[in-house]
Amino acid sequence: MEINFKDIQVVGFDADDTLWVNETYFREAEEAFADLLETYETKNKIDQELFKMEIKNLDLYGYGIKGFMLSMIESALELSNNEVKQETLSKILDLGKSMISHPVEILDGVVEVLEKLQGKYRLIVLTKGDLLDQERKLERSNLSEYFHHVEVLSDKKEKNYQDLLDHLEIDVKNFLMIGNSLKSDVLPLVSIGAKAVHVPFHTTWQHEEVAEPREKKGYITVSKLTDVLNYL
Known part of the structure; x- marks a missing residue:
C-alpha cells in the first residue's frame, strides 16, 4: 500500500535506538x-x-x-x-x-536526515523513559538544535500521543512519527490517524516485541533511517 506523505508538516522522532544506541x-x-x-x-x-x-x-x-x-x-x-x-x-x-x-552513540544517518529535514518540517522528539536521563542524553548528543520540541512521555499509547498532539495543536493528518518500535512508535500513531515510518533496530526489548500486521496501513518499513529521505 503506497502512502502519501504530502500533507506532513511535523515529523516526530523516537530517541532510544532511533537517534542513538540504547x-x-x-x-x-x-x-x-x-x-x-x-x-x-x-x-x-x-x-x-x-x-x-x-x-x-x-x-x-x-x-x-x-x-x-x-x-x-x-x-x-x-x-x-x-x-x-x-x-x-x-x-x-x-x-x-x-x-x-555511558557516552551517547549517534546512529548512522541521523545527522544527515535531520539536516535535510530541518527547515522543511517542524521536528520534535517523542520518547519515553526517565526524564533526567533522556534530557541528559539529548544534551550530550548535540542534536537539540534540530528540534522545536522535546517530550518525554510516561508511556507511548494512543492517548499519550493524542493528548500531546492536541496540546501542541498538531493535526494527526499532518504528523509523521519515525521510530524503531512497532508497538510504541508506529501502531499507536496509525490507530489515531497519523502516519509512521518503522526503522527496525537490531535489538528489541522483549516487552516491545509485537507481531507485524498482515497488511500495513498508515506506515512503511525502511531498512535504514536515511531511506526516509526518499519519501520526505
Whole structure:
C-alpha cells in the first residue's frame, strides 16, 4: 500500500535506538547481572526472572535505567533468598551508573536526515523513559538544535500521543512519527490517524516485541533511517 506523505508538516522522532544506541547497553547489563548471580540460578532463569520483575515494576517505576536498576536489585534479593552479598548489590548499582554515564552513540544517518529535514518540517522528539536521563542524553548528543520540541512521555499509547498532539495543536493528518518500535512508535500513531515510518533496530526489548500486521496501513518499513529521505 503506497502512502502519501504530502500533507506532513511535523515529523516526530523516537530517541532510544532511533537517534542513538540504547537497548544494546541494557542487554550488556543483563549479561553482567546474570554473571553476578550465577551462583544462585542459571543465566536463562536469571534473565527470565529479571524480565518478569521489570514488567511487574513498570507501573511503579516507569521506563528507564533507574527502574531497571531497582528491578535488578529486587531480583537479586529474590533469586538469592535475601542472601546476596552487599558487594554484589554495589556492583549492580555500578552497572546502572555505568549505563547512565555511558557516552551517547549517534546512529548512522541521523545527522544527515535531520539536516535535510530541518527547515522543511517542524521536528520534535517523542520518547519515553526517565526524564533526567533522556534530557541528559539529548544534551550530550548535540542534536537539540534540530528540534522545536522535546517530550518525554510516561508511556507511548494512543492517548499519550493524542493528548500531546492536541496540546501542541498538531493535526494527526499532518504528523509523521519515525521510530524503531512497532508497538510504541508506529501502531499507536496509525490507530489515531497519523502516519509512521518503522526503522527496525537490531535489538528489541522483549516487552516491545509485537507481531507485524498482515497488511500495513498508515506506515512503511525502511531498512535504514536515511531511506526516509526518499519519501520526505
